[in-house]
Amino acid sequence: MKALFDWLDDRTGIRKLVRGALYEHVPGGARWRYVWGSTLTLAITVQFITGIFLWMNYSPSAQSAWESVYYINDVMPGGWLLRGIHHYMAQLMVPLLVLHFMQVVIDGAYKAPREINFWFGLGLLMLTLAISVTGYLLPWDQRGYWSTKVVTNLISGVPVIGDSLQRLVVGDANYGHHTLTRFFAMHAGVLPALLVLLIAGHVALFRKHGLTAKQPKKKPDAMFWPDQVLMDAIASLAVIAAVLGLVWWFKGAELGAPANPAEPYSAARPDWYFMSLFQFLKFFEGERIIWGSLIIPGIIFLLLMLMPLLGRWRLGHRFNLFVLFAGLAGFGVLTAMAFTHDARDSHYHAAVAQARMDAARAKELATSRKGIPTEGALALLRDDPLTQGPRLFASQCASCHTYSGHDGLGAPLPEPPSAPDLAGFGSRDWLRGFMDPAQIETLKYFGGTVFVHPKPGDKKSRMVRFILEDVAKYGAEEKAQLEKIILALSAEAKLPAQKEADLRDAAQIEEGRKLLKDLALDCTDCHRFHDVEGGKAPDFTGYGSHEWLVEFTKNPAHERFYGKRNDRMPAFGETSRLTARELELLIRWLRKE
C-alpha cells in the first residue's frame, strides 16, 4: 500500500497537497461557527453530481421538458430521490449561505485584506440565486412558468436595455423552446462555470489570508485536522440528513401540471426565499415598481459591497452589523407577511387545491396506458373531461346550477342557485331526493325554479304538486313501486358508476320498467317512456344518458324535453356558448365517464 502511495506521490505530489489541505492553521482552535463554508462546498458538490444525472434524463423543449421531468420523477427508479435531493439541497443552500455570511460579518472576517474575497462571496451568493431562478422554470410546469414570467417581466423594467434584455433571456417574444434552452444553458452551463471559478478564487484567497478567528480566542491555535475536519464532517452529515429528511417527508420535489400559457394559474408563487421580494413588490404602485424591483434591492446590495470598506472603522463595523440584522429582519418580516397573507386567503387555498388536482391528473393521464402523445402532456389535459368539465361547468352552468353545492371548482356561487344541483344527476340517490316531498322545494332541486316559485296567479308545476300532494301520501306499497320506478329510470342513464348495481338489480329494474309502461303512479301520464306516448313533460326514454344530456343541453326547450315550459335554461347547442367538443367534455364529466 505504502509503495503505491509512494509511486502516486512521486508522480503527483499528492502528499503535499493533502497535507496542505489538512494542516491549515486554525487560530483559536476548531469552532462550530466555521463549518458553513464546508457545508456549502458539500452542497454545491451534491448539486453538480445530482444535476449531471438529471441532465442525462432531461430534455429542454416546450413539448418535452415537463414530460422528461415527469419521467424522472414518476417513472425512473430512484428518480424522485435524485430530483428531490437536487431540489431540497437548493432550498437548504439559502439558509447555509445566510449563516456563512452572518459568521463572516459578525466575526469581522470581511475586513482588509479580505475585501476581494468578501466580494467573491457576494458574487457566489448572487450566482446561487441566479441558478435557483433559472432552475425554477426548467420543469416547465404551471408554477415555474407563471412565476418566471413575473421575473422576465421585471427584467423588462431595467432602464434603456430592459426590453432587449427580456427578449434575450426569453429567446423570443413569447415563451417557447428557446426560453428553455437558454435557461438550461445558464442553469447547467454558464452559471455553474462562473460558480466554479469564483469558488476557486474564494478558497485560494481564504487560504492566502487564513481564517479570521472569533475574538476573544478561547483555545490555543490548532490545525484544521482533526478537530475542525470532524466538526465540518458532522455539519455536512447533518445537512445531508436534513435534505434526505425533507425529500422523504415531502415525497420528493413537487411537479405541477404542464405549463399552459392559456390556462391562468392563480397559485403562482416564487420559491420561499423570494417570497420577501414578492411581498415587497406589492407596496409599489404604478411605475414606482422599479424602486421595489431594482433600486432598493440595488442599494441593499451596494451596502453589502461596501461592508469591507466601512468595516475599517469601529463604527463602520457596527453599521455593517446593523445592516446585516436589519436586512435579515426585513427578509423575515416580509416573508412572514407573504405567507400570512396567503394563509388567510381562501382564493389562494382554492387555487393551490386546484393546482394539486391538475398536477395529479396530469400525472395520472401520463401514467395511463394512453401515455404522453408526441405533442406533449398538455394535450392530455386539454382533452380530459375530468380537467375541463369542472371549468366549463363553472363558466357556463354555475350562474344557475351548483355541483355538490359549489361552482364545479369548489367556489360558492355569488348568488343562490336558480336551478338544480347536478352532482349525481340521474343517479338513484339524485332521483330519490327529487321525489322526496321534503327535498323537491330545496335549492338542491327545484327550489330556485319557476316550478316552485311560479309567476303571481300561476300554480306550482304539476310535478312539484304531484310530489307534495300525491307522493307525500304514499303507503308502503306505492313507496315500493316508486323505488322500483326510480331504479328503472336511473338505469336509463347507464351511469358507469352504477353499472354493477344496475346488473345486480336487473329484476327490480325490469319490474320498474313494467310499472312505467303500465302507467303505474301516473308517471307516463306526462312523461314519454319508450313506446308509451306520455304527455308534454321531459322524455324518460334514455333519461340522463349521454345522448339525452347532450340533446337536452343543446336545447332544453325542445318538445322532447321541457318545451315551452323550459325555465330560462339557454339552448347551448343552438348558440355558440358551448362547442360540440366542450359539450362532450362537460357531459362526460357530469356522468363520470
Place this chain on the structure above:
Amino acid sequence: MLLGPLARPAPDGSWVQLTKLDGLAVGAPPRLYQVFIERTDAWTRHARNAVGSVFLERLDAKTVRAFQAACPHLGCSVEWRGDQKHFFCPCHNSAFSHDGAIIPPSPSARGLDALDVAIHEDGGVWVKFQDFKAGVKEKLPVA
C-alpha cells in the same frame, strides 16, 4: 446565437376568432377564452399554440369588450371575481373594475389592456391578440 432573438421582427398581434356573438349573453359576466394561434416556436410549427387568454363580455347587441387576461403589472393572469364584480390579480393583488380601470391601491401602473374586437358578418367574434409591456403606464405592444 446569443443575440439572435433581437433580430427577429416584433410580433404585431394575431386576429383570432374566439366565439360567435350568440355565444355571449348580454348581461353575463366576462368569460375567459383561451387563445390559440398559428405559430412557429423555433423549430416547431403549431397549428394551434396556446399563447394566452382573453376575457370577453357582451355589452349590447353589437358590442363585445375584450381584455387581455395578463395583468399589466407583471403578467400573472387576472381572475374575474363574481362576488365583488371586479377583476383581481392573485399575484400582487392589483384590482380592476368591471370596465378594466384600476381600483386603487393597486400596484399595477395601468388598467387592464383592452384588445381590438371585430364582429364579422357571420357573427364571429374576432380579437386581435397582443401582449403589452408590463409595469409601465403606457400601453405599449411587446416589441
